[in-house]
Amino acid sequence: MTEFATHLPAPTPRARLQKLTRRNHTESFLRMVAALFAAARPTQWPKNLLLFAAPAAAGVLSEPHIALQALAASVAFTLGSAATYFLNDLRDLDADRSHPTKCRRPLASGRISAKLGYAAALFLAAASMLTAMTVGWMTFIGLCTYLALTTSYSLYLKRFPVIDILVVAMGFVLRAGTGALATGVVVTSWFLLVTFFGALYIVTAKRQAELQSKTELMTPVSAEGLPPTTSRTTLSLYTKSWLEQTVTLALTSAIICYSLWAVQHPGTPLAAGLIQASILPFVATLLRYGYLCSRGDGQRPEHLMFSDGFLAAAAITWMLTAMAGIYLAVSL
Known part of the structure; x- marks a missing residue:
């Protein structure tokens, strides 16, 4: 075997260069695919x-x-x-x-x-x-x-301030509404109102967190009136008091609409009781999220669910309780 190996022709420099080039092309392609995947923001x-x-x-x-x-x-x-x-x-x-x-x-x-x-x-x-x-x-x-x-x-x-928040919130409503259209489900006004005010609350609280973070990391303001720590052009146009008022409005509206939907949901006493019981973890989820945002931690809401145990537990409890009541009412 050793004697046979000694008679094998050694790779030529050109062959080694071609192999190295193919490897580099493969690595470049994989890096490009990974970059494209990251740019698509899978966390969103x-x-x-x-x-x-x-x-x-x-x-x-x-x-x-x-x-x-x-x-x-x-x-x-x-x-x-x-x-x-x-x-x-x-x-x-x-x-x-x-x-x-x-x-x-x-x-x-x-x-x-x-x-x-x-x-x-x-x-x-x-x-x-x-x-x-x-x-x-x-x-x-x-x-x-x-x-x-x-x-x-x-x-x-x-x-444009205010418009930017409303547009993002409407994106959530369009998702929920299109889900109903795609499956032929008739949704109630309460469902759409909870979606809108819940989305408005999430988006506004995120702006509040961004403003809080900007205030804590304040640096000399540029000629355009924006500190270099933020790339959101409308952030400097919002005031802390206005964001607090809007967060309170959206939070209150979302809780009221969800509560009215829950107490009016038909079903057996057990099913209706479970749906009504879901109000508590629903409120806890929103309050915890608002608390985290008030500290400046809500700039990336998609990460809060995985980084905060209380928020995750409250959200999971809410969804499980509500779904248990809904599907119990349907099955009976």
């Missing part, structure tokens, strides 16, 4: 689980064809939202590059070129619309409305 994708909310609240999510319709609609919105994240980052390139943490985003750091970013946005938008069409025309219309709203936000609307 759980927002699209809201498309399951309407069929879940109606007690029909256990039916396979309903679950598949909701899943397909959720995939469509995941692709569409990823497209808008690319567009938003492309519009904020200069601001993100001067931000202490956003400068590490794939587009701002240069790991993805602007040309590739626009191509990815167009591809994801087209894929989302094709996926929505497989569910139905109403889902397609809901998705196109969402894309138009979020594109307008990225291009123009996010410059």
Whole structure:
């Protein structure tokens, strides 16, 4: 064996160079794929689980064809939202590059070129619309409305205070409403009101956390009136008192609407009791989230659920209690 090996021809420099080149190309391709995946913001994708909310609240999510319709609609919105994240980052390139943490985003750091970013946005938008069409025309219309709203936000609307908060909140409502359209579920006004005021509360509390963080890390103000620690142009236009008032309004409205939905929900005494009991963990979830945001910890709400045990426990208890009451009422 040793004698045979000694007669094998040694690799030529050209062969070694070709092998090294192929390895470099593979590594570059994998890095690009990883950067594209990161730019699509997978941590934001759980927002699209809201498309399951309407069929879940109606007690029909256990039916396979309903679950598949909701899943397909959720995939469509995941692709569409990823497209808008690319567009938003492309519009904020200069601001993100001067931000202490956003400068590490794939587009701002240069790991993805602007040309590739626009191509990815167009591809994801087209894929989302094709996926929505497989569910139905109403889902397609809901998705196109969402894309138009979020594109307008990225291009123009996010410059205006109040409007930027309302637009983001309406994005949540469109998700929930399209989930109902995709599955043929008729939702109540209470459902839509809870979704809107809950979303308004989450978004406004996030702005409150961002303002709190900006105040704590205050640096000399630039000529545009914005400290270099933030890339959100409307943040300097909000006041602490106004955000506190809006958070209180949204929180109060969400609790009232949810409570009215819960106490009016039909069912056996046990099922109705469980749904009404879900009011307590619902309130606890909102209060804990507001507390964390008031400390400046809510700049990334998607991470709070995994980093704060109290918030996670309250949210899980709320969902389990509400779903137990809903599906018990349906099954009896």
